Amino acid sequence: MRAQGTVFKYGNNVDTDVIIPARYLNTSDPEELAKHCMEDIDEGFQQKVKSGDIIVADKNFGCGSSREHAPIAIKAAGISCVIASSFARIFYRNAINIGLPILECEEAVKSIDAGDEIEVDFKAGTIYNVTKEQSYQAQGFPEFMQKLMAADGLIGYIRGNL
């Protein structure tokens, strides 16, 4: 599993209220949610984002509400991977459960700038910065989570184990 794309960079504590504001939670349609993804923190996100692009953020990404609409909106917007120094725990669970790849890597977050071109190899946990010609090593996933990812999320995993 690999991803390649251009980086959108954010700071600490990006909360689920700015990822997808509550005023749009009267629907659970991924395409509808994607239209408003990141709108309160980065107004032009929707116009700029291309399929495969990557979000890089600092600490505690996805803090706040448990709304799964947040990773759903990010995934439906075309984002292929989120890299952060750390994730809020409910967001972390939700991302894995719905099959949105995420990686924790402080070193990468420090070095990567907005607009850099990045390649990610999920299995190896390696991140290569094409623009800066640097590579970084993220923490690998525990075996159980690798199984979840391989089953495209929790539902696939449970179906396979029923």
Added chain:
Amino acid sequence: MGMTMTQKILAAHAGLEVVKAGELIQADLDLVLGNDITTPVAVKEFEKIGVKEVFDKKKVAIVPDHFTPNKDIKTAEQCKMIREFAHEKEVENYFEVGEMGIEHGLIPEKGLVVPGDVVIGADSHTCTYGALGAFSTGIGSTDMAAGMATGKCWFKVPSAIKFVLKGKPSKWVSGKDIILHIIGMIGVDGALYKSMEFVGEGVSNLSMDDRFAMANMAIEAGGKNGIFMVDDKTLAYVKEHSSKDYTIYTADEDAEYDNVYEIDLSAVRPTIAFPHLPDNTRTIDEVGDVKIDQVVIGSCTNGRIEDLRVAAEILKDKKVAKGLRVIVFPVTQKVYLQALQEGLIETFIKANVVVSTPTCGPCLGGHMGILAKGERAIATTNRNFVGRMGHPESEVYLASPAVAAASALTGKISNPEDIA
């Protein structure tokens, strides 16, 4: 090596003698909860799993509270879908508008959680029930679907931070001030992936409503759960509300903690979180001149009877400042009725306060009190993120019911000690 309170509860529910921080386990669930935002997504996922029934009709709770009474056609349709699901699966704990309340007020009140339980809820403030000595944590819709289907959930066993509470808070200081003080101290990711365990002789000086408000905001420090030691007050609450069997867990003497903090409750001042993060706190002595447009008293943090009593005590026979909008929203119908019987609602209305039906409404910028561009609110809710209560350029200040009510009289953030 010994286990923390949380680790013991998780071990017992995973059928294990011992668990260690960092270990991945599968635990049996005593309750699976969802609301009108998260359940529709969970229902779709539940259907993909392909099981016909929920694992236990008594152990699933669905509470439409966020956009209810429905604010528009789309939310009415979301609620219709979960109502039909609850009906079809014979979910026993589905609460319609007239018998409802904000989930985290309602679930303990209905006796659905007791000490020693493991509870997951597709709402981040599910951590509230830690006040009862249960392990209770927020998860997402897919976890809710899996929980409803299998009665199990995977967890990474958390390490813990211990808060040893000492002394007694002063008259106008409540659980809300204490938890804001703690979040200000450790930061919004200070307890990331961890349990926050509250113990010490000071716990006995906190009412159950104080404890609910504190456990409620564990998530605002990034915590996986907040949990209080069980004492006589807990057991009195359980006896009054529930007939379920309970188990009291205490941490082992040699349990390991990442940090231990001693908190002298008598030294905690009324505390306010400034925009736009709950850890951006200042004491009432440091706030300066902050004019406000709206006051919101209620929510799953501070909409309980004691919260309304404190607010009414300050507002009694007075009027709110001219031009200010003040909204009170009790956490459940039961609290609403009690407030009515105690004359609190009359006090509010005479003071020119509007009283709303129980709903999440204004807390998440849903309906019933949205802020316009540039407006400022002081609220007894739990989050002050950008755009939380309305326009992305509006501001929310988090405070206790006493500070909110004092501010309602002056139109700026005020100290209840100066007013009452």
